[in-house]
Amino acid sequence: MQLLRWCALGLLFALRLPSLVQPAAADQSLYAYIGLRILEGGTPYVDAWDQKPPGIHLLYALLWWLWPDERVVAAADLVAAAAVCALLIALGRRLGSASAGWVGACVFALLGNPSMHRLSGVFVRAQCETFIALAITAALVLLTAPARRTWHAAAAGVLFGAAVWLKYTAIVFALPLLAALWLVRPAGMRPAAVLRDALVLTAATTMMGVVGLAWIAAKGALVDFWLATYRYNVGYSSEGYESATHFVRYLATMPFRQARRELLWLAGLIGVVFALPVGRLRTGAVLAAAWIAAAVVAIALNGRDLPQYFVQATPALAIGAGLGALAAWRSPHRLVKAAAILVLVAGFWRVGVDRPVYGLRLAGLPGLIENIRFDLAYWSGRIDRRTYLNRFGGDRPQDKYDALAVDDLARQLAATTRPDDRIYVFGFSPGVYVKAQRVSASRFFWNVPVLIEFEAGRPGYGTEGLLADLDATRPVVVALQKGDWSIDSRTQFMAHPGLSAWLERHYRQEDDGPRFEVWRLRGR
Template identity: 30%
Template sequence: MTRVQARRNAAWFLILLMFAVAVRWRDFGNPAIHVDEQYYLLVGDRMLHGALPYLDIWDRKPVGLFLLFAGMRLLPGDGVLAYQLVATLCAASTGLIVALGARRLGARPLGALLAACAYVLWLSFLSGRGGQTPVYYNLLMAAGGYLALCLPERARRREIGAIIVSGAVACLLAGLAIQIKYTPLVEGAFFGLVHLWYLHRAGARVALTVGAAILWGALGIAPTLAAILYFEALGPAAFDTFWFSNFASIALRRGYPASKIAARLAGTTAQLSPFILAAILARRFSDRGEALAVCLAWLAAALIAFAMIGAFFDHYALPLLAPLAMIAGLALGASRLAQGFMAVAALALAAFHLSTERDYRAGIYAAAREIEAHSRAGCPYVFAGDSALYVLAHACVPTRYAFPSTLAYAAEQGATGTDEAAEVRRIIAGRPPVIVTLDAPLSPWNEDSKAVIDAALRRDYALALSQPREDERLLVYVRRGLPARR
């Protein structure tokens, strides 16, 4: 890298960081962006108090994700702003790699920078404006993808050693990403295979190629193997719980109606349409067809990962953005059509999201104050709503199944390894001082669990607070007989 390139890259990073801050500024400190990241923060917080994922607080995500959030929870504050600032830094850093990848494909500097800005902006459009997992691990996968784009040139130069090192780094990065979410496994496998192909093209001997494959595979699996060995060392019961949580329980979840899946796919495809158009136009602006083919193959691997789970939430498409944006950079630097469509789409989507994504932080903090006022009487129970309330209220958690949908919604019924309604009855038997729920579900209720809650609320609780939450209302009930909050 020349000094001029280093200065340009530093300038691009500063531009992208300022742009990312501008895009994400309105949500800084907002604990109610998305239910997922609230729970990741809660698990990270509990880990710092000695809790073990799966055994003491249950979820399906890899333990590396919770270690990441535990680390961010060590930063000053309640953890909310901390994870959002780290996410912003990751978004800007990934944007820089997108720009470098677009340049590697032959994009003009303007197209590369526009592609990077589009990456940062579209994160927010696809529910990545806070701390969804791809906001963090896209940085690792984009770096691995960039290394893959360098392979055609390295193979032509017969740089066998450089390809071996590149493969080791790419597979290790993918292995770390897999410990944030398991779906990058597909892209990681692609990184390994494409490195093997170009190692062969560079003229490596068979024995060296086999040795490199073993090394890369070991590096890719090492983080997950470390997690497996850790829980195995805790004993058979702990390992069985870990294995069920991470690998078996997902197959027991109920599917979503075809109409809902179709609507999600249509919405996601529409939002990605500017990238799709730019990608279609890209070939005519590229003189590096082999690198472009590698990027398209990477995109195909990311599409397979997107389709694997089958739920098709919009944020599941976030890993598609890095390869799509790199490819789009070719057209964004040379095509007025691509530039215009991207600009119009950005303005339209920004207007839509700004008008529909309301800020509920005031209601969440009001609920947290109500909970904290009664914290000496025992652990509150968030049956449905925001798990961030436990963190914000500095409250204990009455169940290892603290993610509200786990016990409250029908999609999880029979998929958690416990009798959900029986667990709710156990919690209610502990007489929580506060119960939080919603007046209408975000997904169909688990009727057995809901019946337990309804009976308890009618018998022993009085409504203390009602706050808007999306199209529903967040309801905070306080056990009768407790003193009113001052």
């Protein structure tokens, strides 16, 4: 039986291997660019601006140090997924059923595969949420240890602190961690000992916060850090809701809406319901419910429905599905088994966003197969790189990410500029800097903070701050992105009197492609 379990999990996990040929998408390239600046002694927010806490930038610095190639993104996602699978197996065992852990791991390996998403999941791989999910799962495994010691709580606190440094919204995962401390406490542990562990967990998490703030302060970046990760994000998140009532309504309805789109959500939510009445599975079901609830709040706090935000819920849903599957399988009541079968049938019939096949949506599996097939076609050499990259973005007018256009521009700039030359891309294509191995002429290497005039009255911010950067560094090439926003970056740049006058005074237009208008410094 154990060999069969490993074979099943290995087969499902192997479906992720073709993704190793995928390019890094825009967000991942953004993290990589800042990671590279860190490796060169630069400082986040001062030398390269982003609204994320520095955890993801430090992680990408490590990834690029280990393997300076964009394929490290898919590789890191793959390693994180393997670790989550192993942790789910351990968690299931600690919640009273190794079988539930194995089922959860298999569900995660299949239904949590990023290739279930559009464009082979290139936008959701190795995101902040990927590593938040890993850190929280590992913390829960520590806190559910049969012979829990103080060091378990301390290590869990370090992991929790790391998750918060990846994204502040991860703070809500305190709910399942505290639930685990109480619900899965060792036999005979007194409430005072549980309180002690909770305090140790809190102290370790706080220590991570203090260490991170001390590093930022030592770099002289506290003000820029606060503006980026707090002020900017408050505005970003609040844009998604018209009122507090709208936020509450989203919390109440989002899980059910997702259950109609993704079989993982349906299986996880129904699985918790199936497991709750079963005595030996009830503790695990309550913990899974708390974990899912925290994930729902974390998703909602982002203020958007971007697919990567939902990744942090996948381990919780997977263990819920595992517990529910075990409850249904071992139930002596035929009605329970019939209900479980009906859920599966309904899932394959109605759940998913792919075009129906003979009236069946098949839970998104046709899209998964097509995405894997395309990755394999490139891996095996049946299609060339340009054909492959052309699939990733750029097929819709609103696409900000166009893998082929980014690759073409990066190659052009790498060939026509010197390694120490500065360049500037006004848009959302940080991959150009990473692939060309060039440094941005401004810390605002992606332009949204400039477009919205964030903190425009403060020196160094807004359009005037960008213009000061460009005038001081005088990049050899300026590329204006097209088709990235409703009013694209090129149009907005040229509509600003100061920016357009500066560009036309010092630069000559060199190229006018479908995605980028390229200007070169006169005399170069």
